[in-house]
Amino acid sequence: MSKKEIITSKCTGDSCIHVKHKSGLDIYIREMPGFSSVYALFGTKYGSINTTFKLAADKDYTSVPNGIAHFLEHKLFENEDCGVFELFAATGAQCNAYTSFDKTCYLFSCSGDYTENLRILLDFVQKPFFTKENVDKEQGIIGQEIRMTNDNPEWRVLFNMLRCMYHEHPVKIDIAGTEESIAQIDADLLYKCYDTFYNLNNMTLSIAGNISADTVLAICDEMLRPCEDKGLETFFPDEPHHIVQPEIREKQAVGASIFNLGFKCIPEAEKFLKKEMSASLAVSYLTDASSDMYNKLLSEGIINGSFGGEVFAGEGFFSVILSGESENPDAVRDAVTAEIKRISDEGINEKTFNRIKKSAYGDLVRQLCSVTSSATVMINTNMSGCKPFDVVDIVSELKAEDALSFIKNELLPDKMVLSVIEKI
Amino acid sequence: MNYKKTEIGKNITFTSVVDNKFNTCSLRITMITPMSSLTASDYSVAVNVLSDVNANLPTIAAMNERLSELYGAGLSSSSASRGDLHLLALSASWLADRFALDGENITAEMLKIVTDCLFNPLADENGFNEEIFRLSKKEILDIIDSQLNNKREYAITKALQIAFEGEPAAVISNGTRESAEAVTPLSAYNAYKKLMETGQFDIIFISPVEMPEVAEIFKEKFADVPRKSSNYSFYAPSPLKSAPVVVKEEFDVLQAKIAFILKFDTDDIDAVHLMCIILGATPVSKLFMNVREKLSLCYYCACRMSEFKSSVIIDCGVEKNNIEKATDEIMNQLNEIRNGNISDEELQNALLAIENSYNTFGDSHGSYISWLFDCMCRDEYISPAEQIERFFAVTKERIIKAAENVKLDSTYHMLNKETEQ
Structure with missing residues (x-):
């Protein structure tokens, strides 16, 4: 028997439906009257970091080659009879998929009748078809994708930083793996990963827009x-709290040098939303474009408008990353270090914090007025163990002390990594 | 499509859309002027200054603080090209008043900020404020420098420059490092004044409730500006070169890129558009199915139309050793269309993809702005439904004719150094 609940935001009044389907699947539905499009995501909690795992019945853990979750995502688009793209093309819907560190999502967007598209989505993700021939064919395509991303300085600067931050955690490995690691992938391994992670108890369907909840559920x-539920367990090696090395520089064919300044923080075991939002407001406070630090660095030509920050967190990893273009990233690091010390000593300005909170509230409210963002928020929050509107409600309750505590206790100089991509 | 378009001054159009499903307002002011290497950097720096500060919010800190207080309202500028014209835009978006937690009138505040930026910039008789000018100029120089960071876009830009050599469209919208270095506070300010007096203005405002006063505000503000504006044509077809040109450059990259510019000489834009979709704009297109899926040569191989320059852009990321093979297959697939090898299914898929995409119109402010602006550029206001009808009227014969009309003009190769040796 499926269980249905209506979830409503205390702050904005927005609501959605959550159903724990009898199949084991979590389903989130947001009817959005007035909109003409539909956006659906069918995802599994399986990303590039899930390289070692077992089921309850297994004696030992299985380790698989890096990049296999992403490889599997590519291969799921081939059915036994025809390509999945062709099925969607016959309805006019746009379909795609993505693999991140901790999830793989298949999606479509369409206007008009979504029912056939939803059937195709639910069907193809539940119907793998891997053969030696179609696996071999994909090696060349993904090989080119890996080369393309390695020419992308934003990608390189991030993974260089992660390699300097994490000793053991697989978050430091490129999502698509390497040309060498994907060469080890075969159809049997893909089936093993599929059977383990593409279990509906480990998956979420999120759909928003011009839909009827009753039709979706039917x-x-x-x-x-x-x-x-086969009792999936994923294994992550013990990760020391300290970093590997504080700095890395690489020269690339770029026109402007870029940097990532990362802080390794302590990950929460589960339900890390409050910590994530405290960190997010702390980062906004630290990089506030009206702060003295920001405007001094801007005035000295050390940063430009690309300077900003984000929280990067998942199972077993949590970090804060400041990034931007700069020909003098060392000066950014020095200024940020000094600013963290100043804030830790002097405290947070309450008025500024409340302004930043208002800005965050505005961003969250705006997100809920987009079909795509609504569906994305619902799947992301569920896979993080939260409910869709928890973010808005948590932000409204956060205090300046929460951000201060995060800055004081987590943004530590000895946990800082500077990664730079420099012009050749 | 429910919109109201009025002329609020000489060559100044104001278009408003009311859609109550949204919780935000958006305003885009596009200033249109001929593209020229002599003015590109001056205009770009000028609009950057306009979005950074105004006479009442005279520092970047003050402006950002105010926008952040207004629930993270956005205010930005952009510099781009279309046809042979330069598009300089100021864009703003903000939360609708009913979501203000403390009863603020966000819309009134944002209209004041935006109109101050446009009509009351931080400047005196010597030009823009020196400090703000210096920062804006650096921002533009940084944008110019960072073009190589995105290798795919860089390769396409280079190909377009080769294809449109000698035409205004070959000018990069922010200009070159040299032209940007030469901009002064006074030259940028004079460019701003010239833009206000001679630029064609297109203003689009989207809100959840009817607000006729917004058009009135702009009308009153513009009444004080001496206007000598022209009305520009966006269509600027580029002549085909007597023989295709190939330019190769080497970089320290892992993957080579190829970008082709083809040109057409036909008014049947709908047929060219459909040809592009069948050739390389979807995951069931000929390029995707053959260059990527069948031959495993690339991760992406795509095709799109540049309507106002009567051009088609095809690009692909590929191993250097496979450039010839990929080029042959891309041209082979184009020839397939020329030879009439378009299945009913391919045509139907392309039409459905268009229909699906156009029917999502109105679900975002961006889609309203983009559609209405395109209508203005084409000087023809039709609804997405009418445009869909036109596509469905296109026959295979028209697509074949369009493909026959499309001719290779220029090719750019970004090569990796190692494999070149």
């Missing part, structure tokens, strides 16, 4: 095959 009842 299609789910028709298309979803009940799944037994």
